[in-house]
Structure formats: structure tokens, C-alpha cells
Amino acid sequence: MSRADRGAPRGMVPLVVRREISTRVRERSFLISTVITLLIVGAVVAIPAVVNSGDDKISVGLVGNTTTVQSALEQAAKVQDVTVTVTSYADEAAARSAVEAGDADAVFLGTDRVLVDSELGGKTEQVVQTAYRQAAAADRITAAGLDAAAVSRALNVPPLAVTAIDPPDPDSDSRRGAAFFGVLLLYFQLIGYGVWVALGVVEEKSSRVVELLLATLRPWQLLTGKVIGIGLLGLGQLVLTGLVGIVAALATGVVDVPSGIAGVAGQVLIWFLLGFAFYACLYAALASLVSRQEEVQNVTAPLSVLLVGSFFLALGAQGSPDSGLSRVTSIVPPFSTMVMPIRWASGNVPLWEVGLSMLLMVIAVVLLIRVAGRIYAGAVLRSGPRVRIKEALAAGKDSDRAVVRS
Amino acid sequence: MLELDGLTKRYGDTVALSNLSFSVRPGEVYGFVGANGAGKTTAMRIMLGVLAADAGEVRWQRQPVTFETRRRFGYMPEERGLYPKMRVAEHLVYLARLHGLDAPAAARAADELTERLGVAERRNDAVEKLSLGNQQRVQLAAALVHGPEVLVLDEPFSGLDPVGVDALAGVLLERARGGVPVVFSSHQLDLVERLCDSVGIINGGRMVATGTVAELRAQEGTRQLVVTVPDAPPGWTSGLPGVTVVSERRGEQVLELADGVDDQQILAAAARAGRVEQFSWRQPTLTELFREAVSEGDQDEAGAGPVRQGAVA
Numbered sequence: 001m002s003r004a005d006r007g008a009p010r011g012m013v014p015l016v017v018r019r020e021i022s023t024r025v026r027e028r029s030f031l032i033s034t035v036i037t038l039l040i041v042g043a044v045v046a047i048p049a050v051v052n053s054g055d056d057k058i059s060v061g062l063v064g065n066t067t068t069v070q071s072a073l074e075q076a077a078k079v080q081d082v083t084v085t086v087t088s089y090a091d092e093a094a095a096r097s098a099v100e101a102g103d104a105d106a107v108f109l110g111t112d113r114v115l116v117d118s119e120l121g122g123k124t125e126q127v128v129q130t131a132y133r134q135a136a137a138a139d140r141i142t143a144a145g146l147d148a149a150a151v152s153r154a155l156n157v158p159p160l161a162v163t164a165i166d167p168p169d170p171d172s173d174s175r176r177g178a179a180f181f182g183v184l185l186l187y188f189q190l191i192g193y194g195v196w197v198a199l200g201v202v203e204e205k206s207s208r209v210v211e212l213l214l215a216t217l218r219p220w221q222l223l224t225g226k227v228i229g230i231g232l233l234g235l236g237q238l239v240l241t242g243l244v245g246i247v248a249a250l251a252t253g254v255v256d257v258p259s260g261i262a263g264v265a266g267q268v269l270i271w272f273l274l275g276f277a278f279y280a281c282l283y284a285a286l287a288s289l290v291s292r293q294e295e296v297q298n299v300t301a302p303l304s305v306l307l308v309g310s311f312f313l314a315l316g317a318q319g320s321p322d323s324g325l326s327r328v329t330s331i332v333p334p335f336s337t338m339v340m341p342i343r344w345a346s347g348n349v350p351l352w353e354v355g356l357s358m359l360l361m362v363i364a365v366v367l368l369i370r371v372a373g374r375i376y377a378g379a380v381l382r383s384g385p386r387v388r389i390k391e392a393l394a395a396g397k398d399s400d401r402a403v404v405r406s
Numbered sequence: 407m408l409e410l411d412g413l414t415k416r417y418g419d420t421v422a423l424s425n426l427s428f429s430v431r432p433g434e435v436y437g438f439v440g441a442n443g444a445g446k447t448t449a450m451r452i453m454l455g456v457l458a459a460d461a462g463e464v465r466w467q468r469q470p471v472t473f474e475t476r477r478r479f480g481y482m483p484e485e486r487g488l489y490p491k492m493r494v495a496e497h498l499v500y501l502a503r504l505h506g507l508d509a510p511a512a513a514r515a516a517d518e519l520t521e522r523l524g525v526a527e528r529r530n531d532a533v534e535k536l537s538l539g540n541q542q543r544v545q546l547a548a549a550l551v552h553g554p555e556v557l558v559l560d561e562p563f564s565g566l567d568p569v570g571v572d573a574l575a576g577v578l579l580e581r582a583r584g585g586v587p588v589v590f591s592s593h594q595l596d597l598v599e600r601l602c603d604s605v606g607i608i609n610g611g612r613m614v615a616t617g618t619v620a621e622l623r624a625q626e627g628t629r630q631l632v633v634t635v636p637d638a639p640p641g642w643t644s645g646l647p648g649v650t651v652v653s654e655r656r657g658e659q660v661l662e663l664a665d666g667v668d669d670q671q672i673l674a675a676a677a678r679a680g681r682v683e684q685f686s687w688r689q690p691t692l693t694e695l696f697r698e699a700v701s702e703g704d705q706d707e708a709g710a711g712p713v714r715q716g717a718v719a
Contacts, residue, residue, distance in 0.1 A: 015503055023492060208487030212548060215454045215481045216504045218473075381456060383485070 012217055016225020020200070021233055033192065034237055037185075041241050044181070045248040058124045059085040060131075061107035063095050068138055069108050072131035079130070082123050111135060172347055178261050179345030180318055182268035183338050185241055187311045189272060190337070193234035194279040194303065198287035198296050200226055201380070206291055210380055219377035227280040231273070238272055267341040274358065275337035277365045279303060281372035288379040289387045299386065306334065314338040321346035331357040333364040407431055408453075408556055408587045413462035415448055415611075422448040424611040426462070430587040430604070435578065437602035438591040439696060445611040446591040447484045450560050453589070454481045466556060477505055480554030482562050486545050490534035494525065494544055497533060498551045505552035512551070519547040523573055539570050546574055550581065557581060559590040563597055575601055599692040607699045615699040622695050630688045631669060634658040638679035646675055658684070 024030050060073055070086055077084035087104060089095040092115070095107040099117050105124045107115045114120065114128055141148045204210040204222075213222055242265055286299045313335050317326035321343045329335040330343045336357040343349050371393075378396025379387040408430045415423040423445045430436040440446050451457040453464050455476045464471040488497055495516050502512035520526045523543040528536055533544060542565060549559060557578070563571050579601065582588045592598050598605060599619055606616040615622055635642070636657040643649055648664035649672065663669065669687075676682045690698070 012504060015500070019500055023489070027491075203489070207490055208483065208485040209489050210487065211451075211456055211483040211485065212481065212487050212501065213504070214456055215479070216477045216501075 012221045013225045013228065016217070016222060017229040017232070020226055020229025024196075024230070024233060030233070034240070037188070037237065037241050038244050041245045042248050045245055046252050056123070057083045057085070058105045058127060059087065059103065060124075060128065061087045061089050061095050061098055061104040063089050063092060063107060064110045068135040069111055069131055072134040072138070073127065075134065076127045076130035080123055080127050082127060084127060108132075111139070172345075175261065175264055175347070176318070176342075176345045178264045179267070179341050181245065182242070182264055183311070183314050183341050185238060186268055186272055186275065186338060186341070187307060187314075189234045189238050190275050190279050191304065191307050193230055193276060194283040194307075195296070195300070196230050197227060197280045198283040198300050199293065200230065201284050201287040201376070202290060202293055202296050205288065205380055205383065206293065208383070214381065219380060220373045223281075223284055223373055223376050227277070227284065231276045231280060234276060235269070235272060238269070242268070264341065264345055267344050270358070271337050271341055274361045274365060275334065278334050278337070278361065278368060279307070281365070281368045285372035285375040285379075285392075288376045289389065289392060291383045291385075295386065310335045310338045314342045317342040322348055327353070331360065333357075333361045336361055407465075407467065408589070409465040410449065410453065411463045411465065413449060413452055413459045413464070415445075415452065415457065415460050421611050423452070423459070423462075426608065426611065426613055428606045428613060428616050430589055432585045432587050433582050434603045435582050435588045435601055436590070437598035437605045438589055438608065439593070439595060439598055439605060439692075440591075440608035441700060444608045446608060447560055448611075449608070450481075450484075450558050450589070450591065453558050454479060456483075478552075478555045480549040480552070480557045480559075482545055482549040482559040484560035486541065488533045488541065488545060488548065491532050493530050493532055494520065494536070495529040498544070498547055501548050502551040505554075507552055515551045515553065516547070519551055520544075522577060523547055539566055542566055543570065543573070546577065550577065555586060557586055557588040557590075559588070561592060562590050563592055563594055571597065595692045595696060605692065607696055609700045615695070619692060619695075622692075622699075623689055629662075630690070631661045631663060631672065632658065632684060632686050632688050633661060633672065633676050633682070634684035635676050635680040635682050637681065638676070642675070642679040643672075646672065660688075 058077075062070060073084055073086055087098070089098060089104075089107060092109055095104070095109065095115055098104045099107055099115055102117075105116070106120060106128050108128075109115055112132070114132070116124075120128060138148050138152075141151050204213065210222070246261065246265075282303055283300055286303070287296055290296060290299050310329075313325070313329045316323070317330065317339045320326060326339060326343055330339040330349070331353060340349075340354065340357050344354060374396035375389060375392045376396070378394065379392035382392075382395070409427075410429070411427050413423050413426040414421075426445065426449055428436070438446050438449070448457065452459045453471070455471070455473060466475050469475070492500070495513075498516035498519065499509070499512040502515050503509065507515065516529075517526075520529050523546060525536070525540050525543050525547070528540060528544075533541060536544065542562075546559070546562060549557065559578075562574060562578075566574060575597075578588055578590070602619070604616065604618050605622065607614050607622075615625070617625070630652060633643075634657055638657060640654075643651055643659060643661065648667035650662045650664075652660040652662055654660075661672070663672070673682070673685055676685065
């Protein structure tokens with residue numbers, strides 16, 4: 001075989017990345033977790049729409065001489081933006097059976113009494129009550145000998161004009177909702193894919209394939225390829241989930257996608273990348289200390305605590321985005337990963353704070369990659385009992401030098 | 407030429423390798439034997455750069471081995487290792503590509519080797535679904551798939567049935583004939599004796615004997631004479647000068663002769679004692695040479711002072 005066709009050891013990381021992706025997308029656990037995530041997102045977005053949908057069409061019945069009520073009903077329905085169907089019933093018994101059968105949401109018995117199944121509520125209540133008040137008022141004005149139309153015109157005052165110095169952002173609520181949803185996804189992605197990195201490292205260690213790989217790869221190439229490969233999968237799943245969520249929201253009309261949603265999505269993506277780099281390095285370094293899958297959970301427990309803690313801080317920031325705790329934790333790594341998107345969505349974060357928190361996180365990641373790479377290099381070939389971090393750091397330093405020296 | 411020059415490695419107080427040197431020519435099959443813990447695996451890991459030596463150097467074609475040269479080595483680690491869930495062909499292609507082959511060349515090499523090693527019909531099965539013997543064949547394929555310039559195999563034959571041994575041995579000899587130096591370690595000394603051009607015996611991290619099997623025999627010097635006289639009276643050799651009886655069993659005596667003793671006189675004495683069924687010089691087997699070398703090594707060590715206890719264990 002000719003020697004000329006052998007490339008330099010560039011392009012190693014992409015090979016590792018490709019292996020990570022191609023073997024993992026075939027795994028059933030990946031497909032199942034993707035499908036479940038999408039179903040949850042679909043459900044979260046679609047359920048409120050389904051629950052609220054019944055209110056847009058109401059049907060109201062009338063018994064007796066109620067012409068004023070009928071016109072008032074139609075007017076009120078227009079104001080409330082619902083479609084109302086008005087049906088006349090011969091007597092109370094007919095009305096009763098119509099309500100029981102669900103054909104009518106409410107039936108006026110005369111002008112001042114209404115029959116419902118269990119209670120008057122929702123849009124039906126608003127329409128029925130408004131129609132009742134208007135019809136009753138018109139009757140009284142006429143009874144008092146006044147011109148009902150003139151009175152109505154006189155009472156029709158245009159709304160008070162309000163000039164706000166700092167008006168509330170009409171999109172703020174949906175943006176904050178979206179940010180919360182995004183951080184929830186972020187939390188699951190970081191934990192799920194971080195653990196995947198850990199299991200991948202231990203798989204290589206416990207199957208001993210790592211010895212074969214490290215005869216041709218540097219430890220950092222293997223580590224980088226693994227983290228990038230799994231990170232891309234996590235990113236892909238996150239983007240897919242976000243898109244499905246937005247599309248579902250648009251389709252069901254549950255929220256009008258506000259102008260700020262792209263910003264929220266951008267924040268979540270940026271913090272996923274930073275957070276994943278941070279946690280994946282830690283998961284890999286800690287996992288490289290142990291040799292069996294069963295030990296992974298133990299050795300990575302501190303990371304779970306960190307992630308759960310960050311998530312609770314984010315919950316706190318959702319409630320009070322401007323508290324001192326929220327401000328500090330939105331800047332300090334790695335809590336900023338989940339707290340900053342929440343605070344950002346509240347709309348009151350100075351740009352310099354966003355920039356600072358990202359800068360600090362980038363610095364933390366850069367430092368961590370070095371330390372984690374050294375622990376990994378020092379521990380990944382040592383099978384058997386758990387390696388201590390100190391020993392791994394010392395050995396990692398040696399192995400670096402050996403590689404450079406040889 | 408692959409040269410190991412003065413390799414030394416310590417783990418704390420334990421000396422795993424002590425000034426270990428040997429060399430393997432292109433096309434030579436070198437058998438590396440030693441007791442468990444003697445340092446074979448440590449030496450092989452250093453050759454592949456998986457471990458760093460404290461002192462000494464590995465050279466290939468007169469140049470110190472670098473990370474770049476090592477990528478052209480083939481390695482079968484003592485602890486077998488493949489991704490359990492990866493498919494056989496896919497795995498081999500991946501390893502070949504890590505060693506720098508392009509995709510078509512990697513696919514060709516994987517096809518050829520699975521065919522040659524008798525696992526062709528398992529190409530699309532996950533590695534973990536294969537029997538241990540077949541996994542072992544895939545492991546060897548993994549060491550060979552990139553057409554390595556040097557082969558370093560740690561216990562390649564352990565756990566294989568005789569058919570597997572033959573398949574593996576055939577491939578190794580073929581590579582050697584193609585000019586590749588092959589180093590392998592084994593506890594199956596008959597196999598080493600059969601396959602290897604040269605042998606190195608390591609004990610306590612030190613090379614105690616190295617050379618061709620014939621050279622080791624010549625060094626050893628003590629040939630043994632086997633004489634079988636079934637109906638001879640016991641002790642018929644006792645009167646013969648310069649003869650030491652090594653063993654005696656049912657008329658078969660194993661003798662060692664002092665320098666200058668004429669074996670024909672022994673034959674005459676045997677013929678006087680009874681009907682001679684066998685009269686032959688016996689070459690020591692590699693196993694005997696190994697025992698001899700290792701026990702000498704241990705004695706040397708005891709004389710040298712209280713060192714390296716841990717390494718011998």
C-alpha cells in the first residue's frame with residue numbers, strides 16, 4: 001500500500017463527530033426521546049387551545065316575548081367576538097330538554113331569568129349578562145318615556161385616552177412564557193445530553209476501545225469529537241422542538257407569536273451552546289474517572305445538583321426577574337445558562353449584563369476545556385477503581401508531555 | 407527495523423520495565439514471552455505510545471517513533487476493545503479512516519479482511535452479537551485494516567480455537583512475508599516456537615534471553631539424551647562416568663552428559679543392559695528454555711539486591 005494516500009491527522013475530529021451522530025441517531029433511545037419531547041411540546045401548546053375552543057360558538061335559546069333580548073344578544077356577541085345562535089323554544093319544558101341535551105348553552109325564560117345546565121360561565125356568561133343588562137336598560141328607558149336611541153348615544157362615551165411614559169410591552173407575557181418553556185427544554189437537553197456524553201466516555205473506557213483509539217487519536221481529539229457530535233444532536237433536537245412548538249402555537253392560535261420570540265429562541269440557543277460546552281466537559285471529565293456504567297450516576301451527581309439548582313434559580317427569576325439574587329445568578333456561570341434567558345425575556349436587562357454574563361461563561365468554558373481535557377487524558381486509560389481527580393490531573397499532565405516529547 | 411532501546415518504566419516503587427531492549431527486522435515474527443506481570447503489556451503499550459516510558463526510546467527505520475509514525479502501526483491491545491454496538495464493517499472502516507485511509511480504501515480493506523478472517527457474513531452485525539472467537543477475529547482485523555507498517559499484538563491467540571489460531575497465524579505470516587515486522591506476546595509457547603523467527607523472554611521487566619530459538623538452545627547448551635531400555639535392571643547407568651540421570655521412568659532414562667563423554671559408550675552400555683528401543687538427543691522445548699531463563703533471571707535478581715519484587719508478581 002502506498003504511503004502517499006495517508007492524510008495528516010487533521011480531519012480526525014470530524015470523523016469522531018460523524019461516528020457519534022451516525023451511531024446515535026440509530027439508537028432507539030434517541031428516537032423515543034425525540035418523539036416524546038415533540039409530543040410533550042405539541043400537547044403543552046395544543047391543550048389550552050382545545051380547552052378554550054368550545055367558547056367561540058355559543059347557542060342561546062329564548063322562551064316568550066323577548067325581542068329586545070334577541071337584538072341585544074346579537075350585539076353583545078359581536079362585541080365579544082363570538083358566534084351566537086339564537087333559537088326560540090315553545091315553553092320551559094322544551095327549553096329544559098334542549099339545555100339538557102347540550103343544544104343550548106343558556107335559555108332566557110322571559111327577560112330576567114336564564115336557564116343553564118350547571119352554571120353560567122365563560123364567554124356565554126359575558127354575552128348573556130351584557131345582553132340582559134342592555135335589554136333591561138332599554139326597557140326601563142322606554143318605560144320612563146325617554147328616547148332610547150338618544151340615551152344610548154349620550155351614554156356612548158369614547159374610551160379615556162391614556163398616555164404612558166413607559167408603556168408595558170404587550171408581548172411581554174407571551175415572551176416570558178416562551179422563555180420559561182425554552183429554559184425547561186434547555187434543562188432537559190443539558191441533563192440528557194450531558195449524561196449521554198458521560199455514558200459515551202465510560203462506554204469507550206469499559207469496552208477498552210479507547211486504547212485502540214488513542215493509538216491514533218489524541219485524547220483531546222476524541223473528547224472534542226464526542227462533545228461536538230452529541231452537542232449537535234442535542235442542538236438539532238432543540239431546534240426541532242422549538243420549531244414544532246412555534247408552528248403548533250401558530251396553528252392553534254393559542255398565542256400570536258410575538259415579535260420577541262426570535263430573540264428568546266436566540267437566547268436559548270446561545271445558552272444551550274455555552275451551557276452544553278460547560279457541562280459536557282465536566283460530564284466527560286468526571287465520567288473518565290470511573291470504569292463502569294453503574295458508577296456514572298454517582299460520579300456525576302454534583303452536576304445534577306448544579307443543573308437542578310440552576311433551574312430553581314431560573315424559576316425564582318421567572319417570579320422576580322429584578323431581584324438581587326436573579327441579577328447575580330444571571331451573570332455568574334454556570335447559573336447564567338438558565339437564569340439569563342428568563343431575565344432577558346422580562347425585558348429589563350441592560351445589554352451590558354447580557355454581554356458580561358456571556359463573556360464570563362465563555363471564559364469559564366475555555367478554562368474548563370483545558371482542565372477537563374487534562375483530567376480526561378490522565379484518567380481515560382486507567383481502568384479499575386475510581387481514579388482521583390488529583391491523580392488524573394497529574395497523569396494528564398504527564399501524558400500531554402509524552403505526546404509532545406515523542 | 408523496529409528497535410526498542412533501554413525502555414524503563416516505573417509505577418511508584420514498582421519497576422515494570424528495566425532497560426529493555428530488542429529489535430525486530432522487517433518480515434520477522436518476534437515472539438514476546440514472559441510470565442504474567444513480566445512487563446510484556448507495558449512494553450507494547452509504550453511501543454504504541456499509549457504509555458510514556460520514563461527512559462529509553464522506540465525507533466522505526468532509525469527514527470524515534472512519533473505520534474505520526476505510530477498511526478501507521480497496527481495494534482491489538484491486551485484488553486480487547488471495540489464498540490459493542492457498532493456494526494463490524496462500519497467499525498473497521500471507522501478505524502481505517504482514523505488511520506488515514508480514504509473512504510473507498512477503508513471499505514475495500516474491511517471487506518478483504520472480514521473475508522480473509524472468516525467473518526464476512528457477520529459484516530452487518532453489531533460487534534456484541536458475535537461469539538468471542540469471532541470478536542477476536544474482528545479485533546485482529548482492526549489491527550490490520552489500515553495496512554500497518556508494524557504489527558504489535560498483545561496475546562492475539564488467547565481464547566481462539568485451533569481453526570481460529572490457524573486463520574490468524576496465516577494472516578500474520580502473510581503480513582510478515584510482505585515485509586512487516588510482527589511482535590506478538592503469547593503464553594502458548596508451542597505456537598511461539600512454531601511461528602516465530604525470534605523470541606524474547608522477559609522476566610521482571612528485564613530481557614533475560616533473546617534470539618532465534620536455535621540460538622537460545624545453543625546458549626542453553628545442556629542437551630539431554632533419552633535412552634529407553636525397557637527390560638534393563640534399574641540403575642544400569644549408575645556406574646557410567648560423567649553421566650547425570652535427570653529422570654527415570656519405566657525403563658526410560660533422561661541423561662545429561664558431562665563434557666567429553668562419548669555418547670557411543672553410553673549406547674554400548676545400554677545395549678549390554680537390554681534391548682534398546684530409543685536412543686536420541688532431545689532439543690529442549692521453548693517451554694523448557696523459558697523455565698530455565700526465568701529461573702536464572704530470578705536468581706540473578708536475588709543476587710542483585712532487594713528490588714523489583716512487585717514487578718515479578
